[in-house]
Amino acid sequence: MTNKTPTNWTGRDDAMVEQAIRRGASRRELLKMLMASGIGAVAGGSLLLRADQAVAAAPVFGGNMKAAGWSSSTADTLDPAKASLSTDYVRCCAFYNRLTFLDEAGQVQMELADSVSSDDAQTWEVKLKSGVLFHDGKTLSADDVVYSLKRHLDEGVGSKVNSIAKQMTEISKVDDLTVKIVLAAANADLPTILALHHFMIIADGTTDFSKPNGTGAFICEVFEPGVKSVAVKNPNYFKAEGPYLDSFEFFAITDNNARVNALLSNDIQLAASVNPRSLRMLDGQSSVKTSVTTSGNYSNLNIRLDMNPGDKAGxxxxxxxxxxxxAIQKSVLRGLAEIGNDQPVSAASRYHNPNLKPKDYDPERAKSLFDKAGLLGQSIPVVASDAATSSVDMAMIVQQAGTQIGMKLDVQRVPSDGYWSNYWLKAPIHFGNINPRPTPDILFSLLYASDAPWNESQYKSEKFDKMMVEARGALDEEKRTAIYWDMQEMVANEAGTIIPAYISNVDAISSKLGGLKPNPLGGMMGYAFAEYVWLNA
Structure with a gap:
């Protein structure tokens, strides 16, 4: 006796199977149900696959999620202006909102703003959505936006985007739902700038960030810096749909293998930024999958120009x-990267300079330069940590190359906890890890301008600073691109930051987790995953 195989399944068949899957029916039970309905095994398998995909793609409300990042410290903060780690960004994205945000295609979308408009790219008008509530019940108004943006101009706050915000020479309230922003010079990128994690909107007058009062999709129940945070769904969230989760807990597991093992044992549903060397642990595991984002993230070797040995010519x-x-691209990063050319604007950006070639691997030429600098044979400390993605493995590659020419590089592996506050920006030679930024102006303002808050090699050039301002105000795209190309060349040749590769971020997730998409602001959906993901049964 042969099974009957329909040639045209009906929508009712699909709906029947989807409902059974949602009730938790096993695959064997589903196939028995289909065969009893006269549907053959082969046709039934195709129907099940289609139903599985439909169920996975349809948002599900409810559930409690646990996610693990890769670094945290006792300096973790809920103050958006001071946020500097992915851990901070995840929490800020959950508890607050921005005026704008970037979708998966990198296009600016409105969030708290109804519109952000300008006739000349210098004077801007921001219209706010009405009826948006903070967690304490207060209604969002222009006063909150003015206060939030002006905080970045207050040197006492210590905002990480102070150098970017300085271009805002006037921030004023027009009426309860309208804000006027005047820039020192035209900058067509303002709507994109406002989508940065630091420009989250807080309530007027806020000074205490021990428990955040935002408009975000989640309300903070527990926040223990360096330990964890626990958040519950905001019942008064202003968006028509979402969040889907009832709650989520976020913490760090610094060891890659431990993070992956926690996912495999179902202790967490998302293991962020998995090191490529750990991916083999996921092979053949049907309970997990990966989300890959290539948008300009990189780990870089920073050599301070104002300290020994970086101040030695050559x-x-x-x-x-x-x-x-x-070797770094293929061996360390397992091919999940693009070769870098020592400047921060990756090929994902339309302003990337494709004519700027990376330095060749040439140990003998390096040996000659070290010899002229009087450093050959000296022991040179290089600080690395698991806190900076793959930096320990990168350091070993460079150390091995140095050994072959008589250059002694002493790789000092330090703990992740406290790395960003104790070593990054401070040690003469150390690694950094830079999250993607959507425009060259933001990258240069944060990392290479003379007054940049994260000037990793202490690069200072008056010419560079002037070019940055000129490019910012250039509404002619051809002129703007030409300036950015020249600036990338300056950084590659003059700064002390070595960027060997642009890394593809790999987040490992449970197969039950739906809704996670790539985002130009980085992994974990630009760190905003909590609002958009759901858990299937």
Whole structure:
């Protein structure tokens, strides 16, 4: 006896199977149900696949999620202006909202703003959505936006985007739902800038960030810096749909293998930024899948120009020739990366300079430069940590190359806890890890301007600063691109930051987790995953 195989399944068949899957029916039970209805095994398998995909794609309300990042410290903060780690960004995205946000295509969408408009790219009008409530019941108004933006101009606050915010020379209330922003010079990127994590909107007068009062999709129940946060769904959220989760808990598991094992044992549903060397642990595991985002994230080797040995002529250039970029891309990053050319604007940006070639791997040329600098044979400390993605493995590649030419690089592996406050920006030679930024102006303002808050190599150039301002106000795209290309060349040749590769961020997730998409602001859906994901039964 042969099974009957329909040639045209009906929508009722699909709905029947989807409902059974949602009730938790096993695959064997589903196939028995289909065969009893006269549907053959082959046809039934196709129907099940289609139903599985439909169920996975349809948002599900409810559930409690646990997610693990890769670094945290006792300096973790809920103050958006001071946020500096992915851990901070995840929490800020959950508890607050921005005026605008970037979708998966990198296009600006409105969030708290109804519109952000300008006739000349210098004077801007921001119209706010009405009826948006803070967690304490207060209604969002222009006063909150003015206060939030002006905080970045207050040197006492210590905002990480102070250098970017300085271009806002006037921030004023027009009426309860309208804000006027005047820039020092035209900048067509303002709507994109307002989508940065730091520009979250807080309530007027807020000074205490021990428990956040935002408009975000989640309300904070527990926040223990360096330990964890627990959040519950905001019942008064202003968006028509979402969040889907009832609650989510976020913490860090610094060890890659431990983070992956926690996912495999179902202790968490998302393991962020999995090191490529840990991916083999996921092979053949049907309970997990990966989400890959390539948008300009990188780990870089920083050599301070104002400290020994970075202040010795030829040393930095020698290090650039000593870095085997191809080995880092293939061996360390398992091919999940693009070769870098020592400047922060990746090929994901339309302003990337494709003519700027990376330094060749040339140990003998490096040896000659080290010798002229009087450093050959000296022991040079290099600080690395698991806190900076794959930096320990990168350091070992460079150390091995140095050994072959008599250059002693002493790799000092330090703990993740406290790395960003104790070593990053401070040690003479150390690694950083930079999350993607949507425009060259933001990257240069944060990392390479003379007054940049994260000037990793203490690069200072008056010419560069002037070009940055000129490009910012250039509404002619051809002119703007030409300036950005020149600036990328300056950074690659003059700064002490070595960027061997642009890394593809890999988040490992439970197969039950739906809704996670790539985002140009980085992994974990630009750190805003909590609002958009759901858990299937």
């Amino acid at each position: 040393f930095i250039e020698g290090m650039k020739y000593l870095v085997n970029r191809e």
